[in-house]
Amino acid sequence: MRCGIFVQEPPSTAVVDAIYTVADVLNVHEVWILEGRFHLLLEGGWSIALSSDSAERIRVETCHHGVPEGVCSWTRAHDRLRLVELTERMSRIAETV
Numbered sequence: 482m483r484c485g486i487f488v489q490e491p492p493s494t495a496v497v498d499a500i501y502t503v504a505d506v507l508n509v510h511e512v513w514i515l516e517g518r519f520h521l522l523l524e525g526g527w528s529i530a531l532s533s534d535s536a537e538r539i540r541v542e543t544c545h546h547g548v549p550e551g552v553c554s555w556t557r558a559h560d561r562l563r564l565v566e567l568t569e570r571m572s573r574i575a576e577t578v
Contacts, residue, residue, distance in 0.1 A: 495558030527575035
């Protein structure tokens with residue numbers, strides 16, 4: 482099942498693809514936008530947040546109630562395997578806190 486993304490200014494295709502990839506990995510069907518980050522919600526107020534830069538990189542970070550918690554990493558926008566690995570690792574970090 483695909484998640485729905487509704488924003489006033491659409492994100493790049495690379496970001497949309499990354500959101501769908503992470504949503505599939507986490508089995509999440511909602512995405513929230515806060516301060517330029519796309520948050521895919523986990524339990525306990527945690528989320529995996531995605532954002533991008535002009536160099537077509539995706540920033541992946543863990544957030545608690547929308548606030549970054551210092552765990553972040555970057556991947557190239559089209560490196561799906563690395564994105565999946567980062568998502569799995571960061572979701573485990575959020576589960577252990």
